[in-house]
Amino acid sequence: MVAFSPSVIRFIYSAGIFLVCIFLSCGSGTEENTTADPAPEAPVFTVTEAPFGTTPDGPASLHTLRNGGGMEVQITNYGAIVTRISVPDSAGTFADVVLGFDSLPSYLGEHPYFGAVVGRYGNRIAAGKFSLNGTTYELPTNNGPNHLHGGDRGFDKRLWTVVSSGQDSTGASLVLEYVSPDGEQGYPGTLTARVTYTLTDDNGLSIRYAATTTAATPVNLTNHSYFNLDGSPDILGHELEMKASNFTPVDVTLIPTGTISPVANTPFDFTTAKAIGRDIGQDHEQITFGGGYDHNFVLDRSGTALELVATVYSPLSGRVLEVFTEEPGIQFYSGNFLDGTLTGKNGRQYQQRAGFCLETQHYPDSPNQPNFPSTILQPGENYSTHTVYRFSVR
Numbered sequence: 001m002v003a004f005s006p007s008v009i010r011f012i013y014s015a016g017i018f019l020v021c022i023f024l025s026c027g028s029g030t031e032e033n034t035t036a037d038p039a040p041e042a043p044v045f046t047v048t049e050a051p052f053g054t055t056p057d058g059p060a061s062l063h064t065l066r067n068g069g070g071m072e073v074q075i076t077n078y079g080a081i082v083t084r085i086s087v088p089d090s091a092g093t094f095a096d097v098v099l100g101f102d103s104l105p106s107y108l109g110e111h112p113y114f115g116a117v118v119g120r121y122g123n124r125i126a127a128g129k130f131s132l133n134g135t136t137y138e139l140p141t142n143n144g145p146n147h148l149h150g151g152d153r154g155f156d157k158r159l160w161t162v163v164s165s166g167q168d169s170t171g172a173s174l175v176l177e178y179v180s181p182d183g184e185q186g187y188p189g190t191l192t193a194r195v196t197y198t199l200t201d202d203n204g205l206s207i208r209y210a211a212t213t214t215a216a217t218p219v220n221l222t223n224h225s226y227f228n229l230d231g232s233p234d235i236l237g238h239e240l241e242m243k244a245s246n247f248t249p250v251d252v253t254l255i256p257t258g259t260i261s262p263v264a265n266t267p268f269d270f271t272t273a274k275a276i277g278r279d280i281g282q283d284h285e286q287i288t289f290g291g292g293y294d295h296n297f298v299l300d301r302s303g304t305a306l307e308l309v310a311t312v313y314s315p316l317s318g319r320v321l322e323v324f325t326e327e328p329g330i331q332f333y334s335g336n337f338l339d340g341t342l343t344g345k346n347g348r349q350y351q352q353r354a355g356f357c358l359e360t361q362h363y364p365d366s367p368n369q370p371n372f373p374s375t376i377l378q379p380g381e382n383y384s385t386h387t388v389y390r391f392s393v394r
Contacts, residue, residue, distance in 0.1 A: 090318025
């Protein structure tokens, strides 16, 4: 056996400790350099389905779309109706911001299109008539002398087929389809319409409309949700801004005259934000005809892509609604014909101006107005348009 002096033993011990420290340090450094940062968590979305009662055409279902932030949207396949949109206010308190009913029977009765997809033609067609390819077509006149939102039984009163529902990393979606046969409500051609609702992680409700036809026909699909961002009895304190320098004036029956007029120096100027109620009582012929705002605004568009066209802010709740669309127009309706006779959610009676609508669209009566953008869909063409309602707070 070799004997080492105490000084040699101390040297060997110190060298060993040093080598161990180097090994541990290098090992730790190698691990830090090779371990990737944790992947960000994917947004969490859910879609659930429940029975919603029975319609004349069969059972209806209610679909709940929810994102990771807690926003919730409920949609029934009866009328493709948005029955509920729950979003937070500036204090983080969630509340439903659309008008409607608690159960299906009320939706089956008469109501002003709460939350529905309206068609085949959203808005009015004068005298319920239009001519196309040498043929005059007659439609039901269900709004005074005019045709409104597809007639006596438009898409809002039909049971849509659920094509699919589900979620992925981009959102929670529901796809609905309705096949409108040739001659339904007087329209030519069999129209196959699809609506895709998608709830996104930035609190947006995306609505994509698509359609094909077997014969040339007018098509103008839109959603008719009534919004109230703070639960007030009326929406007169909501502040609205629209990118619309012009609007389409109407006659006494609310049919466009065919002219496009500037909003400057009129109650219709929302090019800078103002309270909806600020000018609604002005002595102005167009306000008198509509009983308030019920007019198509011509959007100032920079192209054909999806873009922000309107913003509504509630000073009471801090909620903000932004409207993005590919459409050339938007119908701003201030709930003038609500009169307290309808009892809505939680027993609330909907009085005049309890909600507002921002219906993205082509212009009213376009089939009879050659200077308006065309709404005629031809066989072999694909109707496609996209709107997003996005919610936030200030």
